[in-house]
Amino acid sequence: MSWDRFALLHARVEAELAKALQRGHGLGLSEYRALGRLATVPGGCMRMQELAEAVGLNQSSVTRLVARLEEAGMTRRDLCSDDRRGVYSVITDEGRARLAGATPTYERSLAAALEQAGVDPDLTPLVLAVRGS
Numbered sequence: 001m002s003w004d005r006f007a008l009l010h011a012r013v014e015a016e017l018a019k020a021l022q023r024g025h026g027l028g029l030s031e032y033r034a035l036g037r038l039a040t041v042p043g044g045c046m047r048m049q050e051l052a053e054a055v056g057l058n059q060s061s062v063t064r065l066v067a068r069l070e071e072a073g074m075t076r077r078d079l080c081s082d083d084r085r086g087v088y089s090v091i092t093d094e095g096r097a098r099l100a101g102a103t104p105t106y107e108r109s110l111a112a113a114l115e116q117a118g119v120d121p122d123l124t125p126l127v128l129a130v131r132g133s
Helices: 002-025 029-040 048-055 059-071 093-118 124-131
Strands: 045-047 075-080 083-091
Touching (some): 045 048, 093 124
Antiparallel strands (some): 045 083
């Protein structure tokens, strides 16, 4: 029963985040998360498999995701300077700028989605747990 409530909360929040990022910044939620992960790692680069695991996608999905990000100029493929064994996805200055512009929208939308979900008595305990209250 509690897993079903968690799944419901997750679905509601994800839907709100996806709508807000797409509407406000032309970014999908997975694109935003990929940029966020790339921005936090040393050198701004990750192997494709690492990126797939970090954002919860399979290999073919992350390949399509990275292709979209590259086409938009937000990432590029490269050899990472500290490990030349594989192809990496590297965040660009444009990607960092898009991430920075979208982050306030993401944070506001997350807070609003949790606030809205917290009104549902079945979800209130989960929302409190997520917020650390």
